[in-house]
Amino acid sequence: MEILFFRIALAAYFVSTVGYIASLFAERVRVAKASMWVLAAAFALHTVHIAIGWMGTFSIPSANIYGSLSFIAWAVAGSYLAFQAKTKTQVLGAFVSPVVVVMMIAASAGLMDGASIPLALRGPLVSFHILLLLTGGALFALACLAGLMYLVQDRLIRGKKVSGFSRLLPSLRDLDRINHLCTVWGFPLLTFGIIAGSVWARTVWGSDWQWDPKQVFTAVSWVLYAAVVHQRVAIGWKGRKAALLSIIAFAGLLFAFIGVNAFFVTMHRF
């Protein structure tokens, strides 16, 4: 039953992606608006899917990498829809929705095997840990996308090439604002997520820091994000440099989240 909601949501995400990309080529706002509604519908279905899973197990369904991907996709779509309502920039959807679809497809690969969650991974602290980090990650993903678009737009305006592709991108100020808000909101989530994790690690592993590679890389990206937030809020960085640093920090976070598992042995579940 819940998997059905997931599949319909995935299909709807896919349709909205196609719509958004078509709207880029056709340069029609109406198509983008329609895609936005499809995206909202997909998000609603996805919410139902997650809610059912949550009620079924009484813990969050994201205690494996597939569930997490699905949850991040949900959070990215949700935060984008919220921003869209505020900033009225339709075009970002064409960059956000493909990312959501890719994550959803990756997530669908593992949702079928309902591996039961070990006892050690139950409890509110783990749920907090996972929920905060995933939501934070979703916001950072959005910040990174806006940052990339900022760099492209900045390059085009500086290079005096403003007639073509540049028309499809939002204004520098809107992109900078999205990057700013996502980073500033993502940072406390990341921080508290790490704290929740280390408190819980103390109860399970006996100490809150094990030099686990996952912990190390997460800490590195935390420092990078701390730097971005500091530069933005205290020093008043804006625009290109802030965008660049948030992209680098996201690369670190992404590596901590997915890359580490490929290169190191980690005691982290995923």
Next chain:
Amino acid sequence: MSIALLGINHRSAPLSIRERLSISCGEEGKPFEELKKIPQIGEVLYLSTCNRVEVLVNMDDTDAGVEGLKAFITAHGNLSPEEMNKCLYVYRDEEAVRHLFRVTSSLDSMVMGEPQILGQVKDAYQLCVKQKASGVILNKLLHHAFRVAKRVRTETAIANNAVSVSFAAVELAKKIFGALGGKRALIVGAGEMAELAARHLMDNGVDRMIFTNRTYENAVRLANDFQGLPVEFELIDEKLGEVDIVISSTGSPDCIISEDMIAGALRRRKNRLLFLIDVAVPRDIDPAAGEIDNVYLYNIDDLQGIVDQNTQGRLKEAHKAQSIIDEEVAKFSGWYATLEVVPTIVDLKGKAEEIVKGEMERSHSWMKNLGDEERGNIEVLVNSVVNKILHDPVVGLKRESRNGGADPYVAAIKKLFRLK
């Protein structure tokens, strides 16, 4: 009955002639009075803008009517016959329709894709309606033309990019700042380009304009025109920290705004984006300032480069627009062609109705014994038989007229049914 369009435009006639013509026809309603006096003219639309004077008519006898219109234009423009032959264009029927569609879609404009012309044609049409100078054909034709213009605008990118330097500056500002509401601009020096750009910025929501000039009185004068704020020339450095957009166009031989000034201003403004537009020759702003992060510097050549690119783009879009127009001209011609068979169809249906009416009256003597409902049913039956019989010939006539060969059929029907 046929459509014709006569006129002069910026390509066919020099400004001096266009001026003479549009001034002399300037008063509202006046050209209509004179045009309606030409006996062949049934409907007439009169369009006068800075770049064109055109008369669109639906009339009976084309050749005589065109002569009458030529006389009207010659008299008003005070033109010699040679001048008129050189400047005046005359389009008939399909060509007239095509020209009108091109004009309303802004393909025939001096700046292709400019949006004003559609409004001007709409105004002209309103005046024509007010003067009761329009009828079935012109109403249909003008509404069709407005639809075509809308189609061209939405289906091609012909009006998408700015093709004047001052508009290009505004578009860039929007690319950087998004909406311009609440933004501030500093105008350094005076000059046509700077004033135009200032005007456009204000129209697009920039709500605070600061003017400065070496001659303070000039700054005050401009500030009054724009309801802005005049400041002393020495305060430029300080103001750079406060404004978002700077337009500079002084006659100064050296740079007025140095890289250091910009770098300092950026620190004071906490790196908020700054857009510098330097339209002066020689340049007012040190080009090195454009290398600073969060500063965007455009000089007059950069802006002109964008305008050139956009103009190229519009030419490409014009081809697309042209094929839309061809398609629409064909549609209109299809409708127009069916008009020649309309009188015959009306006569035919009229005759059938008369026969039905006559026969019903003749049957009155025995039908009066029937109830109301039965009489009604008989009437419905008779009418539907007649309509079914007439349906195929009517549709066939319209089809033949679209193919351009209705004449023998019209003649045959007239003869067989003994229509007038």
